[in-house]
Amino acid sequence: MSPDFLNFIETVLNGLMTGVMYALVALGFVLIFKASGIFNFAQGVMALFAALTLVGLQTGQMPFSHLINATFGTDIHHWGPGLPTILAILMTMAVMIVLAFTIEKVVLKHLVNQEPIILFMATIGLAYFLEGFGDLMWGADVKPLDVGLPTGGSFWLEDVTTSWATAGSEYYGMYIDTLDVSAAIIAIILVIALTIFSQYTATGRALRAVADDHQAALSVGISLRSIWVIVWSISGFVALVAGIMWGAKSGVQFSLSLIALKALPVLILGGFTSIPGAIVGGLIIGVGEKLAEAYIGPLVGGAVENWFAYMVALAFLLFRPQGLYGEKIIERI
Amino acid sequence: MLYRETGDFSSTYAADQQTFPIRSERYLFWTAMAFAFLVVPFLVNDYWEKSVLVPLLVWSMAALGLNILTGYCGQVSLGTGGFMAVGAYACYKLMTAFPEMNMFIVVVLSGGVTAFVGMLFGLPSLRIKGFYLAVATLAAQFFLVWIFNKVPWFYNNSASGQITAPERTIFGVAVTGASAPPWATYLFCLTLVFVFAWVARNLTRGQLGRSWMAIRDMDIAAEIIGVQPLKAKISAFAVSSFYIGVAGALYFSVWLGAAEPTEAFGIDKSFLVLFMVIIGGLGSILGSFLGAAFLTLMPVLLKNVMVGGMSWPTDLAAHIEIMLVGGLIVFFLIVEPHGLAQLWRLLKEKLRLWPFPY
Numbered sequence: 001m002s003p004d005f006l007n008f009i010e011t012v013l014n015g016l017m018t019g020v021m022y023a024l025v026a027l028g029f030v031l032i033f034k035a036s037g038i039f040n041f042a043q044g045v046m047a048l049f050a051a052l053t054l055v056g057l058q059t060g061q062m063p064f065s066h067l068i069n070a071t072f073g074t075d076i077h078h079w080g081p082g083l084p085t086i087l088a089i090l091m092t093m094a095v096m097i098v099l100a101f102t103i104e105k106v107v108l109k110h111l112v113n114q115e116p117i118i119l120f121m122a123t124i125g126l127a128y129f130l131e132g133f134g135d136l137m138w139g140a141d142v143k144p145l146d147v148g149l150p151t152g153g154s155f156w157l158e159d160v161t162t163s164w165a166t167a168g169s170e171y172y173g174m175y176i177d178t179l180d181v182s183a184a185i186i187a188i189i190l191v192i193a194l195t196i197f198s199q200y201t202a203t204g205r206a207l208r209a210v211a212d213d214h215q216a217a218l219s220v221g222i223s224l225r226s227i228w229v230i231v232w233s234i235s236g237f238v239a240l241v242a243g244i245m246w247g248a249k250s251g252v253q254f255s256l257s258l259i260a261l262k263a264l265p266v267l268i269l270g271g272f273t274s275i276p277g278a279i280v281g282g283l284i285i286g287v288g289e290k291l292a293e294a295y296i297g298p299l300v301g302g303a304v305e306n307w308f309a310y311m312v313a314l315a316f317l318l319f320r321p322q323g324l325y326g327e328k329i330i331e332r333i
Numbered sequence: 334m335l336y337r338e339t340g341d342f343s344s345t346y347a348a349d350q351q352t353f354p355i356r357s358e359r360y361l362f363w364t365a366m367a368f369a370f371l372v373v374p375f376l377v378n379d380y381w382e383k384s385v386l387v388p389l390l391v392w393s394m395a396a397l398g399l400n401i402l403t404g405y406c407g408q409v410s411l412g413t414g415g416f417m418a419v420g421a422y423a424c425y426k427l428m429t430a431f432p433e434m435n436m437f438i439v440v441v442l443s444g445g446v447t448a449f450v451g452m453l454f455g456l457p458s459l460r461i462k463g464f465y466l467a468v469a470t471l472a473a474q475f476f477l478v479w480i481f482n483k484v485p486w487f488y489n490n491s492a493s494g495q496i497t498a499p500e501r502t503i504f505g506v507a508v509t510g511a512s513a514p515p516w517a518t519y520l521f522c523l524t525l526v527f528v529f530a531w532v533a534r535n536l537t538r539g540q541l542g543r544s545w546m547a548i549r550d551m552d553i554a555a556e557i558i559g560v561q562p563l564k565a566k567i568s569a570f571a572v573s574s575f576y577i578g579v580a581g582a583l584y585f586s587v588w589l590g591a592a593e594p595t596e597a598f599g600i601d602k603s604f605l606v607l608f609m610v611i612i613g614g615l616g617s618i619l620g621s622f623l624g625a626a627f628l629t630l631m632p633v634l635l636k637n638v639m640v641g642g643m644s645w646p647t648d649l650a651a652h653i654e655i656m657l658v659g660g661l662i663v664f665f666l667i668v669e670p671h672g673l674a675q676l677w678r679l680l681k682e683k684l685r686l687w688p689f690p691y
Binding site: 039066067070071106107110111114115116117118120121122124125126127128129130131132133135136140261264265267268272300301303304306307310311313314317318321322323329331332333 | 468483648652654656
């Protein structure tokens with residue numbers, strides 16, 4: 001095979017891996033949107049918050065140390081050597097559940113029956129709050145996150161792909177980050193688990209009932225509020241997984257919350273209400289973005305990644321306003 | 334005693350339909366305007382101009398623009414930052430291409446350019462609605478900022494990629510550049526905002542404004558009774574972008590003096606203006622001002638209290654500030670989803686009967 005073609009394959013593969021990461025974030029959006037009709041802008045910040053908490057627990061940081069030091073003139077940084085990774089992940093999950101509970105109690109409860117735009121705004125407010133809160137609690141510096149996943153390129157793959165190239169051509173193998181591969185595997189497991197959960201458990205069925213019709217679900221005795229807590233916890237869990245993956249990839253820092261913006265075109269491409277849509281949309285956007293960067297980028301001066309996804313989504317929406325798998329929009333007077 | 338309806342009778346339709354139908358309200362308004370135009374210019378100093386008054390006016394202008402689109406026509410836009418960038422770059426190109434041109438004309442022309450760009454990006458709104466449209470407008474945001482970064486023509490090939498406002502004058506008084514006196518920049522912004530707020534108020538209660546509101550309330554029904562969605566939506570995008578473009582031009586030329594697209598016109602600016610509109614009140618001219626005032630003055634106040642009063646480090650204060658902003662947004666949405674303007678309306682209802690409510 002010619003090196004050009006192999007390069008193309010490499011770009012596509014990397015795009016697929018990135019796409020899986022986008023899909024991971026988009027999944028959290030879809031879960032909440034389906035169950036409560038809330039377009040949760042705070043999903044990205046939730047991922048950041050989860051990752052921050054995980055790093056903090058793992059390294060034994062003192063929460064609010066900055067604030068305490070500034071107020072009392074003390075100099076505290078750590079409360080101990082930190083927790084083992086598994087324990088830290090479980091504790092972070094507990095924190096995310098508490099967060100879901102608090103959000104329902106403090107915010108959502110009061111906003112039932114408001115217009116979608118108001119709920120959307122409330123989640124942006126929430127995103128700001130969480131961002132400030134996370135930084136205040138754990139500090140705003142960039143932190144490395146290591147949960148024991150392998151990182152770096154795979155030599156095996158490089159050797160194998162080098163042997164594919166035409167003899168004599170200058171080709172040194174594909175670079176695929178092993179972290180991306182494990183992220184993809186974890187995402188696939190997560191999606192299968194979520195599907196099984198929503199198909200075969202009583203809670204999962206209740207979730208789907210709420211997603212279908214709030215009032216009908218209420219009338220058969222499903223508690224809307226506990227469903228909301230569950231949904232926000234699940235998307236907190238998805239946020240945690242996304243936070244771990246992105247955090248391990250590029251360090252835990254503020255820009256982690258911006259992946260929410262990357263997930264938006266994925267969402268409108270796949271449709272707000274469809275879990276498979278989030279995955280397929282993520283893959284399309286991931287591949288499209290990488291290909292555009294590789295083949296259109298050099299022509300126009302690079303950084304096409306920033307807007308390409310949106311333009312694809314926009315062009316796509318013109319032909320299919322409800323996204324790939326979204327429910328058909330029927331309007332009545 | 335400030336607000337009295339008693340003994341105030343309107344005897345003509347014109348008197349009944351005016352913006353401030355009650356006499357004491359008119360007095361209040363004109364007193365405030367006289368104060369803003371005649372007294373404040375003599376008191377204003379550099380600090381007040383650069384960190385309170387000019388930001389307030391610029392954001393009010395942007396909020397007015399977004400309120401026309403989102404509040405009156407119901408089209409949610411997250412592209413405000415991008416459109417402000419269009420206004421700023423149009424302003425820069427005009428300032429450097431025609432050094433003799435009056436600043437008023439430059440600013441209004443940059444608004445016109447933005448209106449045209451806004452119309453282009455408004456076209457998808459005919460087909461896409463709601464959140465899908467909000468996300469689609471993000472395309473404008475990212476694409477516009479990217480293009481201003483990448484095409485050297487827009488920043489006249491300057492080495493840093495920044496645009497810097499040269500000194501330009503109105504009637505011989507500098508309003509841009511480092512040596513512009515505070516009172517002149519303030520009056521320049523105030524005049525523009527006053528004029529365009531007046532225009533916005535009268536647009537929104539005229540035929541055009543009513544067709545926007547019909548589209549907002551239910552677009553299919555509006556179409557059936559004869560409102561053309563194409564005309565209404567595109568005109569809303571055009572007018573709104575015009576305001577946002579003027580705000581962007583002032584933001585760059587009068588307030589900042591120099592700008593770099595990614596930093597100055599990022600997505601956070603889009604959210605900021607949207608917050609102003611929501612907190613102030615959707616579909617209210619007064620609300621745009623209240624929202625802008627709330628979100629520009631509160632950070633200044635918080636910063637003064639936390640850094641100056643409690644001598645905390647600035648990064649800590651910044652964290653607490655965004656936390657509080659977020660918390661307050663949620664709080665306001667819960668307590669009064671219709672914004673500060675609605676609180677003012679309620680207060681007026683109360684004042685009418687005070688001190689003897691039945």
